[in-house]
Amino acid sequence: MNKEHFLIELKIYLKPLTAQQQAFILEKYDNIFDERLANGEMEEEIAKDLGKPRTIAEEILEEFDITVPEKRLERDGWQEIPPATSYEYYEETAEHPYDQAYQSYERPKHNGFVRFCQISGVILLNFLLMFWFIFSFAMLLFSGWFAAILFLFSPILGGISIFTGLNDASMFEMFVSVFLCGAGIIGLLILAPLTRFFGKVLKRYMLWNIRVLRGDI
Template identity: 25%
Template structure:
């Protein structure tokens, strides 16, 4: 239970109390959170240390404490329902089928197409290694002692082609990275049920 949940539960359980008295008591508990957070502690840890809101309310109200739980008493029910998120089985079912559908979509299309695109980039990146052709020509000259004119021209040409592939692979990498991140975000939004994204 975090700070907001704890304070809302306290407010609900302390409704039979006079407004001024309730405000003072809530301010005291809010102050506990402030001090704990300044000490670097987590909200959940502070809430655990303070105890259960129902028990605190029972002790503070004494005879005024209502035996009914806030979920069943008409006096508490509207706000208590706001505090507790309703369990929605339809949403769980929708999430399950959405996850299954996304799994099949990704296995049949997303992953194969993604791997194909990234293999194109890998090919371009590996072709950019042609920039090392002059190094190979120099090594050939040093160890074999011969360097012919056609070999020099081929090395210079391969160097230029390698630079072109390096530049192309840079732009292709950016495009594929953005496409991949957008696809992953679309999967997340679909799972959340955000169809507008």
């Protein structure tokens, strides 16, 4: 199931809600898809991880105290939740987290001591531990890339040694350079996904730091 199919099916199951509430929920899941797609995930993988749209809709409807009816199969093959029969219900429950008035995110309110502990803890964690860990791993990756690239171009030196003088030593050097070239190719195949993984983890860690310093957590 791709993103478009997921959102269409979710919208169908959210019919008991108002158009405004549906739009907010659909925008939320659309943003989830965009953020995870930006991190390199596939649409089918994201949809599978989020779960079935009907299950998500049922959980949301339960938050509104809407009784989920029995599943019934429509002619077109969709399992649809019929719309609510009364409009007075929505007027009584207008102040719900999915309404327009609650769309803006409000940061949790912490006292000064808690904020001091949060900021101090993040700073100490970064300078005493995480900075050295990240620096060491980054240098390790840099060294690996540098060595792999050198190994990749090592046959050039072997070829030069053969052209300058063909003997047993030059043939041995050529054999070693070809072996190192193969090792360099294998090294690049290992380092490429490892570097991408390190970049994703580092990005998420930096975002977590920003959220803590801003007081979002």
